[in-house]
Amino acid sequence: MTLNCRASGAPVSGGGAAAFTALLLAVLSFSLMQTMVVPALPDLRQEFDTSTTNISWVLSSFLLTASVATALLGRVGDMFGKRRVLLVSLTVFAAGTLLAAVSTSIAVLIVARAVQGVGSAAFPLAFGIVRDQFPRERVPVAISLISSTFGIGFGVGLVVPGPIVDALSWEWIFWLGLIVIVLGILAVAAFVKESPHRSPGRIDWAGVFLLSGAVVALLLAISEGKTWGWSSFRVVGLFVAAVVLGAVFVVVERRVRGPLIDIDLLRRPAVATSHLTALIIGFGMYGAFTLVPLLAQTPSEVGYGFGASVTEAGLFMVPMAVTMLFASPPAARMGAAVGFKLPLVLACLVGVVGFVVYATAHDSEWAMYAGSGVLGIGVGFAFAALANLVVGAVDPRQVGEATGINTVMRTIGGSLGAQIAASIVASQTVPGTTVPAESGYTTAFVMSAVALGVAALAALAGPGALREKAAPSGAAAPRPSGSAAR
Structure with a gap:
């Protein structure tokens, strides 16, 4: 290119x-x-x-x-x-x-x-x-x-x-x-x-403090929930603090001149649905990054797993990285031709297929490699579509702000999904051992598939038709994502 x-x-x-x-x-x-x-x-x-x-x-x-x-x-x-x-x-x-x-x-x-x-x-x-x-x-x-x-x-x-x-x-x-x-x-x-x-403008230090406090409280509660106990006073208190600080942040940002985040920007349908979809996609997809290597390292003597070393377990992620790279340009060209709503919906549906393969055929190494390759296509389409939807919906002066929040939403979703998936896997063990039971992995993969199905519905709820008419050749597009990629 x-x-x-x-x-x-x-x-x-x-x-x-x-x-x-x-x-x-x-x-x-x-x-x-x-x-x-x-x-x-x-x-x-x-x-x-x-x-x-x-x-x-x-x-x-x-x-x-x-x-x-x-x-x-x-x-x-x-x-x-x-x-x-x-x-x-x-x-x-x-x-x-x-x-x-x-x-x-x-x-x-x-x-x-x-x-x-x-x-x-x-x-x-x-x-x-x-x-x-x-x-x-x-x-x-x-x-x-x-x-x-x-x-x-x-x-x-x-x-x-x-x-x-x-x-x-x-x-x-x-x-x-x-x-x-x-x-x-x-x-x-x-x-x-x-x-x-x-x-x-000037840096909105009140907004910085409130947003930082809300995000830190939320992610700290998510990351330490399993260790401290999800119903413990510290975890519940952190969740409450995140909600309170977030609510105060919204009130302050609507009143201050030069806010850290333009709340009206977040209310735009294209931006809001992109952030919601990013949150759910992060929740659904990030479990694979940690669960697949762990499953591969499980000793086969317990009835599942491949007894892989750390290096061998990492190889199960290679197809995902490869297909992710090759999936992005086609996703971008599709989005430029018909809008990025379609590739985002397809990303979620392809991700569902990948996790169904994980859930139903994880007793076979080739199936796990295939599932990773399929999921990589979904991730590549999702990342391409989400970024372009956000960038195309905002003024050039707000791109950093809008895409930054989208990345945070994906991170929060991923953190929550990874922790819940890990808790599901650890909830049952093979009798007489400390090794997680196979059913835990199956349940976690099914949960991710369901989450990506919900993400597809969230993407469909976004503004615009599933397929938009491409701009005439040579015509100026109203936003970057509306022009033909070459």
Whole structure:
């Protein structure tokens, strides 16, 4: 795909292809770091001689700061320049990764992971840069590929750490990740031009505090619910706090000048249904990223599973990463021709098929590989459609804000889905062992299939026809997603 271009009368430094590659490197560096530590958690627990609860914070701290940074820095980029904020975000991300690589205690590693979470701003900022600077007809495909990088990095991050830890040590997960981040920083600095669009104003610190508090309370309750107990005072209190802070946030944002998030923007049907669908898709799809490797590692002696090593278990995710990459451009072209509502509905239905394969044929390795490949098509279509629907529904000055919230919604849904799926799997064990019973995996996969069916209904409820008439050749489209991709 050639992306040499001029947009808004301004050239993209170094050529469009170089700028696009730089953005891909930036978002890939973050998406990899989300999950690369997951296969190494047993080694980290042994290395630091710590508890399961403490080691879980290596994931939770990253998730909490990432959710806050995604919403906040997306808006800050709209205000002060997306390229500038992207470089700051990646630099802080690199500092956190360096600190993680040299950590000598679990406390330092947890802090380092929290700092790393700031890199999450790469996604909304990259979407905004693409809309600002790329030719209208190429925006859908570019956004789709960037969106798919999120899932690809997520899946690949579960595959590559096994060989790295076996051959070197856990520190090399972060050293190699740091190399990718630094390459991303250099590429963005060299080839990406500052976006011309601004949404002037002052930072709404009251909104920052309230939104951060609500998101942190919600995700903390979700991530620690299994450990603390879902009915415990701490978990219930956190859920209540999230609701109260969220309600106060809405009231404050409707009254303040220059709000962190435009509440009226969230009420637009296209934006609202995209956020709701992202929440449900995240809930349904993210269980596969963690449950499939766990099922593969189960000793076959208990009646199911394949007794795979960490490295072998990660290979079950490879078909998902491959099909996700190849599914995004067709999804973008379909969306450009008939609107992105159809590919979003198809994404959910394809995801249902993938989870049905998991639920009914997980006693066969080839079926698990096939299920992963099918699910990857659904994820690729979903990420492409969601991002384009949001970007196409808002003003260029609000892209960072809107896409940041969409990413947060997907993260919240994914966190909730992964925790509930893990609880279902752990609720029953094979008699005489601590190994989860096969029925738990089947139930969790069926739950994901049902969730994606509900997501299809949510997508159908969005505005517009399922198939929209394409704009005439050469005609100006009302929004980026309405032009023909080439």
